[in-house]
Amino acid sequence: MQILRSYRSGVDLLTNADLADRSGLPRPTVSRLTRSLVEQGFLDYDIPSKGYRLSPVFLSLAYVFRQAEDTEETVYPLMRKLAESEGVNVGLALPNQLEMVYVESLRESRRGVFRRAASGSRFPMESTSGGRAYLAALGREQRDAILKRIKEKHGKGWAAIQREIEESVARIAKEGYCVAHWQPGMTAVGAPLVKQDGRIYSLTISFHTPDSLADSIHRYGQLLLGLKQDIRDIWQA
Incomplete structure (x- = not known):
């Protein structure tokens, strides 16, 4: 592998x-x-x-995976509606080893048109809002086991990353979402989304970092939680 x-x-x-x-x-x-x-x-x-x-x-295997997921018919329309109405990027991801993998992702092009980004794109778990949201949804024992493996990658830089992860876990427990600034000039909010079968997804909204960051974080955080609830309602229907 x-x-x-x-x-x-x-x-x-x-x-x-x-x-x-x-x-x-x-x-x-x-x-x-x-x-x-x-x-x-x-x-x-x-x-x-x-x-x-x-x-x-691998194309055949990806097709089987996509067929087993019901996100294309149910979740994607909700994500697209929010992305286009608010001018933000919206993503839904699942964990794989020490990374997150996009199942659905909407990104704004340079021409201002929202397009469906290729499913399967990977991003780090420890430094992104989506990855930290996933970690927050895990039990303490399982989260510690993953963090131990991540620590081995970072060496001396681990202390700062660990502190940010702990802050994200605490914020999700209090407000329902966390914040990260992984890509330059961009801010992202993320929340865990647990399906009925127990699978833990991460749901994210990313946007260009504005001057009034605190207000924007709160606003997009609330939009994220609203989207999360809409998805849960569809899954439970």
Whole structure:
């Protein structure tokens, strides 16, 4: 799985050397794994570049996942309505390892037109409002186990990140949403959204950081909680 996780948006072909650098695995191990993944139909080998690309099987798997989700018919229209009426970005994500993955995402283009961003985009759990919202919804034991793994990535910089996560968890307990400034010039509010089957999603609204930030955070936080309730009502209908 470490080999497959090395592929990101915008990256098509990766050589064994690339995969070793990205995964942290030894070159001999990578060579053995890529050969096995080709044999099993998960990777395709490109002879001219001596690189590997993901095979079409992942498109089939993604289709199965999308079919199992009911967000396209139920949640997406609500997200789009809010995004267009308020001029904000709206996202719905699920956790995967130490990252969050967008299930639905609406982003404003440079021309001011809202478009559906590609599902499957990943973002860090520890430094975003969506990731912290997910962490806040976990039980203490499960959250601590994840934070222990995240701590190993950051070393000396962990103390500040841990403090921000704790503040986000406390704010969600008090107000229902948290705030983060992951991307320059942007502010995001996030809230956890738990489905009937127990899956924990994160719901986010991001907007250009204004001068009157406190007022905007409160306003968009309330809009986020309203959207969350609308989605829950549909899921429970």
